[in-house]
Amino acid sequence: MGVSVSNFRLANAVSRLGQLGVVSGTALDVVMVRRLEDGDIGGHIRRAFDHFPFKKMAERIWNKYFVDGGKKETESYRTLPAHTKDGPRESRELQIISNFVEIFLAREGHSNPVGINYLEKIQTPHLASAYGAMLAGVGYVLMGAGIPMRMPGALDRLAVHETATYPLYVAGASADDDTTMVFDPREYMECELPPLDRPFFFPIIASNTLAVTMARKANGRVDGFVIEGPTAGGHNAPPRGKLQVNEIGEPIYGERDVVDLSKMRELGLPFWLAGSYGAPEKLAEALSEGAAGIQVGTAFAYSNESGMADQYKAAVIAMAKESKARVYTDRLVSPSGFPFKVAQVPGTISDPAVQKSRPRICDLGYLREAYKTPEGQIDFRCPSEPVSIYISKGGKEEDTVGRACVCNALMATAGHPQIRAGKHLEAAVVTSGDEVANLGRFIPEGADSYSAEHVINVLLAGVQIPAGASESSAS
Numbered sequence: 001m002g003v004s005v006s007n008f009r010l011a012n013a014v015s016r017l018g019q020l021g022v023v024s025g026t027a028l029d030v031v032m033v034r035r036l037e038d039g040d041i042g043g044h045i046r047r048a049f050d051h052f053p054f055k056k057m058a059e060r061i062w063n064k065y066f067v068d069g070g071k072k073e074t075e076s077y078r079t080l081p082a083h084t085k086d087g088p089r090e091s092r093e094l095q096i097i098s099n100f101v102e103i104f105l106a107r108e109g110h111s112n113p114v115g116i117n118y119l120e121k122i123q124t125p126h127l128a129s130a131y132g133a134m135l136a137g138v139g140y141v142l143m144g145a146g147i148p149m150r151m152p153g154a155l156d157r158l159a160v161h162e163t164a165t166y167p168l169y170v171a172g173a174s175a176d177d178d179t180t181m182v183f184d185p186r187e188y189m190e191c192e193l194p195p196l197d198r199p200f201f202f203p204i205i206a207s208n209t210l211a212v213t214m215a216r217k218a219n220g221r222v223d224g225f226v227i228e229g230p231t232a233g234g235h236n237a238p239p240r241g242k243l244q245v246n247e248i249g250e251p252i253y254g255e256r257d258v259v260d261l262s263k264m265r266e267l268g269l270p271f272w273l274a275g276s277y278g279a280p281e282k283l284a285e286a287l288s289e290g291a292a293g294i295q296v297g298t299a300f301a302y303s304n305e306s307g308m309a310d311q312y313k314a315a316v317i318a319m320a321k322e323s324k325a326r327v328y329t330d331r332l333v334s335p336s337g338f339p340f341k342v343a344q345v346p347g348t349i350s351d352p353a354v355q356k357s358r359p360r361i362c363d364l365g366y367l368r369e370a371y372k373t374p375e376g377q378i379d380f381r382c383p384s385e386p387v388s389i390y391i392s393k394g395g396k397e398e399d400t401v402g403r404a405c406v407c408n409a410l411m412a413t414a415g416h417p418q419i420r421a422g423k424h425l426e427a428a429v430v431t432s433g434d435e436v437a438n439l440g441r442f443i444p445e446g447a448d449s450y451s452a453e454h455v456i457n458v459l460l461a462g463v464q465i466p467a468g469a470s471e472s473s474a475s
């Protein structure tokens with residue numbers, strides 16, 4: 001979930017208890033580097049590095065980024081090299097090792113499987129990231145926010161350390177432009193390794209058409225689906241058909257956005273239901289509809305183990321206890337163009353004044369779009385970068401309206417806000433599903449916090465789980 005909300009600690013706790021813990025694979029390179037710059041509190045990254053098979057790479061990265069005792073509070077985090085179509089090499093190395101670290105730590109101390117979630121739309125890191133996660137034995141790859149037709153085949157190739165490719169969407173490119181990203185693990189391997197386990201692959205879908213297309217036309221094995229409805233936290237699929245909005249500007253979803261589960265059953269692949277299924281009666285309903293389980297995000301996001309910074313957990317839990325926690329489905333805020341659920345939390349960018357006070361700076365760049373320049377090169381642009389720069393790159397001014405830097409805001413939510421000029425701290429954005437309104441069910445009487453184990457106990461209370469079915473945490 002988000003950036004580092006479902007971090008290794010949460011996924012470890014969930015998998016240890018026999019459910020499927022899924023770490024967020026988004027921006028793990030910058031997450032790991034910022035943890036190193038914070039002094040690797042707890043020594044977790046060092047432990048994982050010691051198990052990483054490519055020692056020279058680990059040493060290079062450690063020496064460059066680890067700050068003993070942590071950086072000064074007023075000091076900025078380092079800016080990482082920007083991702084490009086096939087590099088640069090340092091980016092690829094950071095993606096490999098950071099994905100390894102997160103999965104290694106999520107798997108530490110138990111023998112149950114762990115998954116990782118990627119957003120299809122953030123394409124440039126896919127191949128190196130998946131390879132790093134596979135080096136650490138990831139069991140499941142879940143991918144949403146796009147149509148990951150070419151991912152299954154890439155996983156097959158990476159499992160045998162062979163060159164894998166993935167098509168980069170480049171605006172304005174024509175069919176004869178070379179837009180294929182190429183990643184050869186052998187350029188990074190420092191020793192021979194046996195074949196890796198090929199993880200199960202689950203696309204996250206919001207329509208029957210996409211499920212059928214993935215099942216029939218993907219370039220490799222699809223093992224199941226997560227079906228995510230529009231009340232789920234994070235990014236949502238836009239409504240189908242002509243956009244209609246309610247009186248406060250939220251997209252309105254209708255019948256066409258409901259996935260027909262009878263058709264899903266006909267496909268014959270297991271599926272999990274996500275989006276307001278985090279309740280015992282909803283779990284029972286999902287199972288009775290033939291689902292293999294549910295994916296839950298919102299309840300886990302506020303648990304003790306999640307990577308959300310404590311101040312935001314505390315603020316939302318306090319509001320939930322008074323039945324005042326709410327989200328707004330913002331169709332503009334994310335540069336991705338997807339609706340994004342924003343929990344209304346004072347001091348975060350849900351406050352328009354906080355959002356407007358931030359000068360436009362794009363220095364993380366995960367949600368940038370690739371485009372073809374007039375010279376025929378591939379460059380990147382983000383509708384949240386300074387408007388004049390975006391327009392100079394062929395972007396449309398109207399696409400910049402209402403956008404925020406979700407990348408920097410999510411890093412702040414994960415407890416690693418960038419600080420600029422020694423004093424300007426990036427504000428956070430808290431995302432949640434509509435279920436945040438019912439978060440109170442997970443907060444024990446008289447308490448201000450709860451564990452991931454408690455969430456699982458609440459969800460499983462009184463539910464008969466048929467053999468072979470499972471429940472999953474979210475990412």
Ligand SMILES: Cc1cc2nc3c(=O)[nH]c(=O)nc-3n(C[C@H](O)[C@H](O)[C@H](O)COP(=O)(O)O)c2cc1C
Nearest residue numbers: 001002232233234274275276296297298433474475
């Ligand atoms: C804080 C948060 C961040 C999320 N980020 C992602 C994400 O990065 N990718 C994704 O596929 N789903 C994301 N989700 C959605 C969850 O994976 C899950 O499908 C959803 O939360 C389930 O519905 P629920 O919110 O009603 O529990 C996020 C959810 C939350 C609460």
